[in-house]
Amino acid sequence: MAADVKNLPAPGPLKVSSTTKTVYSVMMFLGFLGFALALVKDTERAWHGYLTAFFYFVSLALGGLFFAAVQHMTKAGWSVNIRRLSESFTAFLPYALIGALALLIGAPHLYSWLDPEVVASDYLVAHKVPYLNQGFFWVRTALFFIGWLVFARIIVGRSLEQDKSGDEKLTTSLIPWSIAFVMFFAISYSFFSVDALKSLEPHWFSTIFGVYTFGGLFQSSVAFMILLIVYLQKKGLVTGFITADHLHDLGKFLFAFTVFWAYIAFSQYMLIWYANIPEETLFFVPRSEGPWVWVSISLILFKFVVPFFALLPRWAKRHPTHLSAVSILILIMQYVDLHWLVFPNFDSSRVVFGVYEILIFVGFLGLFLMSMTGFLSRHAIVPVKDPRQSESLAHHVVY
């Protein structure tokens, strides 16, 4: 089954037409316009929408870096040909740093623990001040985003360097860096989730929250990779390099992390339901009554039950159209999930979702696509000089 590289058409390059670039620019402009309008009309709502979309795309970018790091540290051979695609997500990280600065500006509209009056009058919030205070929040945000950028520079940078030199030492040198990143990521992403989302309700306690957001991160990153691969396959840019077998294994990842997300979501729910302590149930009460209960039910159905059965058969994971449809569903539900984490904290009597939220999301999507396709047009879309590439070319999934 081993394919001969010499007989394959060279992968790529991805050419981004000026029309596509214009589309992305228009998306970004619309997003900016929507955000500016929302700021004028309803400042609070603008920042809620901003936080949701910002967290969504930071998670995608980090998911790409995490995927690449895991492949390096496990010395994976099968994934070599798809690794560059996950690396391309990290091109968003420099913009994410700017986005994080904007988030610091908007923070007073989001986090009640930044309000001295609340801190003075609320015993529980005052108790959490050693962690939840403006100075430490700024330090943490800066540390996390700069840390992620530095790791992305090293891990993706060395991979790109190998494209030119073909130096095998780069592959081995990436193992300790990937291990270091994964450890840093586990801690930093948990705390970032706590800071950005969980502290919207500063009274709440949940020790599993970081794992919950990680489940969504991996699920949505794999879904996005699948869409990108199907697109590149349709364009004929990766013929022979990325096959149905690679798609099959990513489909397995998608299935596994659909189950993982549901497992963690249920673990969080069940323990809180069982203990029935007010500081914990206050998160689920507004989400299990009124209009939000329907959003909660839609999460169970469309982020777990439907993808679970849709991804169960073998053919489903090898069928590009089917797999794309499931991936799109999961990417939509990832937004619903984050929206469900953010919005009920401010108004649980109604589901706020409208043109502002859509525009802000579209703006971020345009920026993400612009940075990602820019990366892929500048670099080879398959790491052609990776010493383990032969394994990936011969990758064959029996079951």
Added chain:
Amino acid sequence: MLDSLFSALKAKGTDGLAGIWTDEKKLIQAAHRLREAGFVKFDAITPFPMHEIDEAIGIPRSYIPWVTFIFGFVGLAFGLWFTWWTSAYNWPLNVGGKPMWSLPAFIPVIFECVILFAALSSVGALFVSAGLPKVDPPVIDPDLTSHKFALFVPENDRGYDVAKIEEIFKEFGADEVKKAEF
């Protein structure tokens, strides 16, 4: 009594023709050729798993996943019923003032029932589909567990013809062709 059990479980082989190779690549070519010639019941015996062999000898998809799937649902139904019967019906138990039959508390139990039923039924289906247990099965060549590879065509296969099969085996460089039971 043990003897009678053993003789009842004694594997019943089928007579047929076996070709033996030391080069597995030739065996795969021969297997493709056998399929083209219209044989369907033949099997390959190799000392280690080979990815290409499934396609070469045309093994259809196993039915075991369906057994797993259906018994998963049986486990789900059993778990739902059993938690209700034990905690709400036969011996109603009040835990922390929660409803007798509280789904969140029972989902782990129901989940484990799904896994138990699905896993055990899969192993059971594997035994049935592989014809296990086989006591004292016929051996074509003892080296087939170390460095030799064999194709075996049973005599009840469609269009079984010793001369024709032997010709195919020889054509693809079989080291040995012999009548065997498997």
